[in-house]
Amino acid sequence: MVSNNLYALGALFKDPNKLVKLAKKIVELGYKNWDVHSSYPLHGLPRLMRLKWSPLGYIALILGLTGTSFGVFFTWWTMSVDYPLTIGGKPWFSFPAFVPVLFELTVLLASVGTAIVMLFIIFKFPNNRHPLHDTEYMKKVSVDHCGIVIEAKDKNFDYEKVKALFQEFEPDQILDIYYQEEEVAYKPKVFDWKFITFLVVIAVLTSAVGYLFNNKILYMPPFDFMLNQFRLGPQESSTFFADGFGMRKPVPGTVARGDIYYPFKGKPEEAGAKLINPLLPTKENLALGQEKYNTFCSPCHGWRGEGDSHLNGQFPNPPSLHSEKVRTWSDGRIYHVIVEGQNVMPSYAKQLTEKERWAIVLYIRALQRSLNAKQEDVQ
Ligand code: HEC
Numbered sequence: 059m060v061s062n063n064l065y066a067l068g069a070l071f072k073d074p075n076k077l078v079k080l081a082k083k084i085v086e087l088g089y090k091n092w093d094v095h096s097s098y099p100l101h102g103l104p105r106l107m108r109l110k111w112s113p114l115g116y117i118a119l120i121l122g123l124t125g126t127s128f129g130v131f132f133t134w135w136t137m138s139v140d141y142p143l144t145i146g147g148k149p150w151f152s153f154p155a156f157v158p159v160l161f162e163l164t165v166l167l168a169s170v171g172t173a174i175v176m177l178f179i180i181f182k183f184p185n186n187r188h189p190l191h192d193t194e195y196m197k198k199v200s201v202d203h204c205g206i207v208i209e210a211k212d213k214n215f216d217y218e219k220v221k222a223l224f225q226e227f228e229p230d231q232i233l234d235i236y237y238q239e240e241e242v243a244y245k246p247k248v249f250d251w252k253f254i255t256f257l258v259v260i261a262v263l264t265s266a267v268g269y270l271f272n273n274k275i276l277y278m279p280p281f282d283f284m285l286n287q288f289r290l291g292p293q294e295s296s297t298f299f300a301d302g303f304g305m306r307k308p309v310p311g312t313v314a315r316g317d318i319y320y321p322f323k324g325k326p327e328e329a330g331a332k333l334i335n336p337l338l339p340t341k342e343n344l345a346l347g348q349e350k351y352n353t354f355c356s357p358c359h360g361w362r363g364e365g366d367s368h369l370n371g372q373f374p375n376p377p378s379l380h381s382e383k384v385r386t387w388s389d390g391r392i393y394h395v396i397v398e399g400q401n402v403m404p405s406y407a408k409q410l411t412e413k414e415r416w417a418i419v420l421y422i423r424a425l426q427r428s429l430n431a432k433q434e435d436v437q
Pocket of ligand 1: 356359379400404406
């Protein structure tokens with residue numbers, strides 16, 4: 059009985075030795091489309107069947123190397139080209155620091171990529187059908203038999219001959235295995251609506267569970283978050299203090315982190331007498347002074363310190379920095395004005411570091427000298 063729907067002829071054995079002999083014979087006869095099924099490993103069979111190595115190992119290797127090279131490129135590009143950051147004085151492309159990232163990317167691409175290739179290309183997912191599923195043959199080989207099938211599509215396949223061949227090796231049972239109707243009709247598609255619905259349902263379910271868990275369940279007692287502890291937020295009132303304010307002033311004498319202690323508060327003359335500019339008038343220091351002067355002082359004092367403000371009278375114009383008075387002031391005296399301000403001029407202590415203030419003083423000295431040059435300066 060040969061049918062168009064015949065998938066294969068199968069032979070079931072209880073004794074694996076008989077099966078191995080049959081397998082050898084099948085190889086000798088040159089069948090190509092055949093397979094062995096067993097519920098326990100039969101050592102040596104893959105070699106006997108002349109099975110080729112699965113390409114999956116090479117695929118994993120290529121994907122892994124792709125991950126590594128992508129990682130090398132990306133760490134190099136981000137850390138040396140797009141956003142160079144000096145970290146701990148290391149070179150921008152500090153290879154050892156990126157080894158963990160490269161390792162992770164290698165493993166990630168190799169594992170996820172291999173699984174995807176295996177499922178979607180080799181197994182042709184979402185196709186999960188095979189003519190051997192749900193057959194008497196499969197039931198038996200997954201319990202206490204082992205079996206061989208020779209597929210009808212093999213070019214040497216001849217129903218009677220194969221049956222005779224099987225019989226020679228005294229199998230417990232010989233089975234005709236047919237395609238089922240829906241298997242013949244079924245054409246697997248990735249964009250099958252059932253499959254898409256399945257994916258959507260999974261996505262919705264996992265999101266819902268994730269949302270509930272992370273936003274609701276984790277916030278129920280006995281879980282406790284520091285965020286929700288008893289404490290006062292900014293601007294909140296408090297009954298604990300007599301004045302009702304939740305926010306308190308720092309204790310007198312508190313020095314904030316990074317604050318520079320300035321001993322000449324309100325004592326400009328003493329500052330002028332005792333402070334000495336620690337910077338030398340080098341090119342770098344003058345350039346720094348120029349940059350900071352132009353940013354913070356020139357809006358009022360003008361580009362050259364002549365008191366010609368860019369503010370067009372919106373703020374009282376300051377006096378010239380080239381007056382006899384300021385020229386004869388010591389560096390420390392000018393520094394003091396930057397720290398404390400003077401009358402309407404506000405303090406610039408918050409905007410400028412100590413070094414930047416001294417650099418500005420250097421730059422003002424350079425301006426003074428250039429606008430009030432004497433004959434000897436030329437020589
Ligand atoms: C918002 C405008 C403004 C800015 C910005 C400004 N100043 Fe002044 N500055 C003034 C005014 C106005 C005076 C005059 C104050 C007074 O009447 O004593 C003054 C006075 C001075 C004096 C004393 C001059 C004198 O003859 O008494 C110095 C020195 C000085 N400024 C330096 C600086 C430096 C350095 C900067 C930049 C860090 C700066 N100023 C930024 C407005 C400004």
